[in-house]
Amino acid sequence: MAPSxxxxxxxxxxxxxxxxxxxxxxxxxxxxxxxxxxxxxxEAARALRPGRIVTVVGHQSDAxxxxxxxxxxEFVLQERQRGTGHAVLAAASLLRRATTLLILSGDxxxxxxxxxxxxxxxxxxxxxxxxxxxxxxPDPTGYGRIVRGEAGRVLRIVEEGDASRxxxxxxxxxxxxxxxxxxxxxxxxxxxKPTNSQGEYYLTDAVQRLVARGRKVHAVQVRxxxxxxxxxxxxxxxxxxxxxxxxxxxxxxxxGVTFLDASRTWVDPRARIGRDSVLYPGVIVEGASAxxxxxxxxxxxxxxxxxxxxxxxxxxxCLVQESRLGDGASVGPFAHLRSGSVLEADVRVGNFVxxxxxxxxRGTKASHLSYLGDxxxxxxxxxxxxxxxxxxxxxxxxxxxxxxxxxxxxxTQLVAPVSLGDGAYVAAGTTVTRDVPAGALAISRCEQKxxxxxxxxxxxxxxxxxxxxx
Numbered sequence: 456m457a458p459s460x461x462x463x464x465x466x467x468x469x470x471x472x473x474x475x476x477x478x479x480x481x482x483x484x485x486x487x488x489x490x491x492x493x494x495x496x497x498e499a500a501r502a503l504r505p506g507r508i509v510t511v512v513g514h515q516s517d518a519x520x521x522x523x524x525x526x527x528x529e530f531v532l533q534e535r536q537r538g539t540g541h542a543v544l545a546a547a548s549l550l551r552r553a554t555t556l557l558i559l560s561g562d563x564x565x566x567x568x569x570x571x572x573x574x575x576x577x578x579x580x581x582x583x584x585x586x587x588x589x590x591x592x593p594d595p596t597g598y599g600r601i602v603r604g605e606a607g608r609v610l611r612i613v614e615e616g617d618a619s620r621x622x623x624x625x626x627x628x629x630x631x632x633x634x635x636x637x638x639x640x641x642x643x644x645x646x647x648k649p650t651n652s653q654g655e656y657y658l659t660d661a662v663q664r665l666v667a668r669g670r671k672v673h674a675v676q677v678r679x680x681x682x683x684x685x686x687x688x689x690x691x692x693x694x695x696x697x698x699x700x701x702x703x704x705x706x707x708x709x710x711g712v713t714f715l716d717a718s719r720t721w722v723d724p725r726a727r728i729g730r731d732s733v734l735y736p737g738v739i740v741e742g743a744s745a746x747x748x749x750x751x752x753x754x755x756x757x758x759x760x761x762x763x764x765x766x767x768x769x770x771x772x773c774l775v776q777e778s779r780l781g782d783g784a785s786v787g788p789f790a791h792l793r794s795g796s797v798l799e800a801d802v803r804v805g806n807f808v809x810x811x812x813x814x815x816x817r818g819t820k821a822s823h824l825s826y827l828g829d830x831x832x833x834x835x836x837x838x839x840x841x842x843x844x845x846x847x848x849x850x851x852x853x854x855x856x857x858x859x860x861x862x863x864x865x866x867t868q869l870v871a872p873v874s875l876g877d878g879a880y881v882a883a884g885t886t887v888t889r890d891v892p893a894g895a896l897a898i899s900r901c902e903q904k905x906x907x908x909x910x911x912x913x914x915x916x917x918x919x920x921x922x923x924x925x
Contacts, residue, residue: 462507463503463506463554463555463556464505464508464550464554464555464637465503466508466509466510466543466546466557466558466559467493467497467500467510467511467527467559467560468543468559469483469493469510469511469512469519469523469560470511470512470514470516470533470536470542471513471514472515475687476692480515481518482562482686482687483519483562484518484519484522485686487565487686487692487695488699489723489742491522491523492561492564493519493561493562493564494522494523494526495564495566495699496560496562496566497523497527498526499566499571500557502568503557503568503572508529509528509529509530509550510523510529510561511531511532511533511543512530512531512533513536513542516532531546533545537655538653538658539656540644540656540657540661541656543641543644544647544656547641547644547645550637550641551641554637555578555579555637556633556635556637556640557574557634558632558633558658560631560632562685562687563686564695565684567682570677570682574586574634577673578634578673581671583634584639584665584670585634585640585661585662585665585670585671585672585673586633586634586673586675587609587612587629587630587633587675588630588631588632588675588677588683589628589629589630589674589676590628590630590678590680590682591626591676592680592684593626595615595623596615597687598628598629599612599613599629599631600613600618600625600627600628600629601625601627601629602622603627609672609673610666611659611662611666612662613659614653616652617652627676631685632683640665643661643664643668646664647660647661647664648660700721700722700724701717702724705717707722707728711730711731712730713731715735716735716736719736720735720736721739722739725742725744726740726744727744728740728744729765731749732746732747732750732751733752734752735753735754737754737756738755738758739757740761741758741759742759742761744760744763745761745762746758746763746767747764747765747766750763750769751767751768753769753771754771754772755772755773756773756774756775757774758775759775759776760776760777761776761778761780762778762779763780763784764780764784765782766783767782767784767785768784768786769785770785771788771789772787772788772789773788773789773791773792774791775790776792777795778795778798778810779797780798781798781800781802782801783800784800784801785802785803786798787804788806789806789807790804790807790809790810791808791810792804792809793809793810793811793812795811796811796812796813796815797814798815799814799815799816799818799834802815802816802819802820803821805821805823806822806823806824808824808827809826809828810828813827813828813829813830813831813832813844815832816832816833816859817834818835819833819834819836819837821838821842823840824841825840825843826842827842827844827855828846829854830855830869831854832857832861833858834859834860836857836861839866840866841867842863842866842867842868843867843868843869844871845868845869845871853871853872854871854872855869855871855873856874857874857879858876858877858879858893859877859878860877860878861875861876861877861880863881864880864883864884865883865884866883866884867881867886868885868887869881869887873888874890875887875891876890876891876893876895877893877894878893878894879892879893879894879897880895880897881897881898882896882899885897885900
């Protein structure tokens with residue numbers, strides 16, 4: 456659907472490989488704070504509620520389309536990457552009916568929605584033909600410089616390879632973010648020539664052409680350079696991630712969450728954590744995790760898309776993936792909850808216990824050294840150390856079902872499919888291969904035999920053999 460007369464059209468440039476990343480993967484698909492960097496850019500753009508988002512793709516275009524999905528309304532292929540101006544030209548046919556055009560780069564993951572809103576508002580308020588974003592950096596090496604004239608008027612943007620010695624001393628740089636009147640910018644894009652050291656069509660040259668024609672060109676300077684600097688190297692990738700994690704930590708701290716050391720705690724910007732929760736150093740919270748109030752996450756824990764209630768404790772060095780935990784549950788230390796695990800309220804999963812696609816009822820305990828897979832365990836049950844649900848027969852997975860108040864002795868194997876009724880007991884060292892009725896005791900031990908004097912006789916035999924060998 457064509458955009459309305461007053462709507463905003465967003466154009467995202469996402470075609471370049473990014474050679475300085477030294478990677479076989481296109482730059483914009485490298486993850487920042489858990490997601491491809493271009494996703495952060497398009498989400499900020501989508502939050503503006505534009506009439507349409509168009510993304511220019513090139514290298515690894517299929518992978519980029521899959522990663523961005525419905526965040527972009529349309530994709531256009533730039534078969535040859537010959538500069539930013541050439542990228543805009545590739546999308547020109549889709550922009551013919553655009554009015555206000557916002558141009559973004561897919562490699563600026565720290566870009567804030569508030570900055571985009573301020574840019575568009577300033578552009579419209581001034582009735583400018585083009586408004587660009589600039590920032591000031593201590594070391595401008597590698598960036599296009601902003602050349603200003605009388606009264607601070609923007610004259611042009613000069614790329615470093617084409618800059619004079621004096622121009623290279625300028626510390627105000629171009630961030631590659633533009634808001635333009637499409638009817639003013641697109642004709643100038645079509646007139647661009649590759650007359651520069653790189654032999655490319657520079658979008659920045661269109662700025663100078665607009666100035667030369669007496670068009671209104673303004674600049675919005677962003678104070679926080681980290682927000683608008685593109686990612687071109689692995690070091691910059693890490694720096695962008697640090698920026699997003701620091702923002703997330705600051706937001707959560709302001710809402711009442713304690714970080715013992717925010718510089719060594721990494722929380723996905725999408726995560727929600729209740730007040731009076733405490734996060735220790737070395738914690739990683741990924742995805743859209745949601746933790747209730749009063750939770751404690753101790754050192755070395757990694758939580759991936761976890762939903763937890765109130766007062767849940769994750770003890771040291773736990774890996775918890777796509778699982779749900781009820782109020783007052785505790786996990787660890789050194790526990791692993793795999794995808795599909797559900798711990799109801801007050802469940803305890805202890806050290807070196809692995810749970811996979813299982814539900815543990817309220818108040819159940821599995822305190823030591825056990826594997827529980829494809830199991831349904833009723834409330835108030837006790838799982839002894841060394842318990843294994845043998846859920847895989849080499850071809851298919853099978854369920855294990857325990858009723859309420861079941862007691863499983865240590866070193867027990869439950870060979871699925873098998874069911875145990877309410878209040879059933881299983882003696883230590885038992886292999887359960889048949890269903891156990893409610894209130895019954897299952898035991899499958901062989902009869903114990905004690906051979907009196909066996910140790911002494913063995914030592915005598917061993918001594919004779921050794922003396923003969925000598």
